[in-house]
Amino acid sequence: MDQAFLASYLIGLREGLEATLVVSILVAYLVKSGRRRQLLPLWGGVAAAVLLSVLFGGLLTYTETSLLAGYRDRELFEAIASVIAVVLVTWMIFWMRRTSRRLKGELTGKLEAAVGVGTLAVAGIAFVSVIREGLETALLFYAAAQGATSTAAPLVAISLGVLTSVVIGAGLYAGAIRVNLQRFFTVSGVLLVFVAAGILKYGVHDFQEAGVLPGLDVQAFDISGVLDPNSWYGAALAGMFNITAAPTVLETVAYVAYLVPVLAAFLWPARPASPPRTGAAPGPSQNPETSPHVPA
Structure with a gap:
């Protein structure tokens, strides 16, 4: 198994499902409100966001392989991209944790206003709603795939992850499957924290390779006798969480x-919702166990 396969699949699955849920909410609102004519511009906005995200990913690769001539410049570019990816994934998992329960209301409110403006506004809402996930996916994929031994495996993995998310999203929309999305985003969020820590560790190593940070030859430990990097489990740990047998001290400090x-902040219990008024039945938003869902 290629080193970056699992991490790339998780990124595609997580980011793809977020984008799929957003699109499903928008589509369901237009269908239920009898505005099917607005579906075409909505899908146009989605397609434009996907295309721009793919172009952004291609630009990252082209910049590294064609525009940067020196080894030091390439290492520095990869390091900076890794740090930006870590910032984005950290913001993303906490944003979804905070806003998932009111996501539907926010999206439908913006779409209702856009429908009143016109077709281009509807396309714009779809574009803006999807492009954030797309650009995050491209950057995270680029950062996570740096340790890959094959250029094809991470691309196949992220494609499979996105395809899986689309199938899950379509099943949720049709009511064919039921998924506890709150639990899914919690588990995938924990895994992404480990992935982000590994990306940061890789970025620190790139900074050391570029000569920006010292300590490239100062190892924290060496467990290569136990953790064989050529074994399937060694490749899985290295690809998913960037756990290597002989990291530098600075890499290890950054990782921890x-x-x-x-991880502690992400798993810290959220503040309980305000108690309902006397005589009022608690609605879905007042139940801390309620998971976000897509209306059919």
Whole structure:
């Protein structure tokens, strides 16, 4: 198994499902409100966002392979891209944790206003709603795939992840399958924190390779006798979480310094919702166990 396969699949699945849920909410609202004519511009906005995201991913690869001539410049570019990817994925998982329960209301409110403006506004809402996920996916994929031994495997993995998310999203929309999305986003969020810690560790190593940070030859430990990098489990740990047998001290410090506080903050119980007024029955938004769902 290629080193970056699992991480790329998780990125495609998580980001793809977020985008699929957003599109499903928008489509369901237009269908239920009898505005099927607006579906064409909506899909046009989605297609434009996907195309721009793919072009952005291609630009990252082209910049590294064609525009940067020196080894030091390429390492520095990869390091900066890794740090930006870590910032984005951290913001994304906390944003989804905070806003998932009111996502439907926010999206439908914006779409209702856009319908009143015109076709281009509807396309714009769809574009803006999807492009964030698309650009995040491209950057995260680029950062996670840096340790790959094959250029094809990460691309296949992220494509499979996106395809899986589309199938799940379509099943949710049709009511054919039921998924506890709150639990899914919690579990995938924890895994993405580990992935982000690994990307940061890789970025620190790139900074050391570029000569920006010291300590490239100072190893924290060497467990290569136990963790064989050529074994399937060694490749899986390296690809998913960038756990390597002989990391530098600075890599290890960065990994732990990011992983422990971010994971603790993510898993820290959210504040309970305000108690309902006397005599009022608690609605879905007042139930902390309610998971976001897509209307059929």
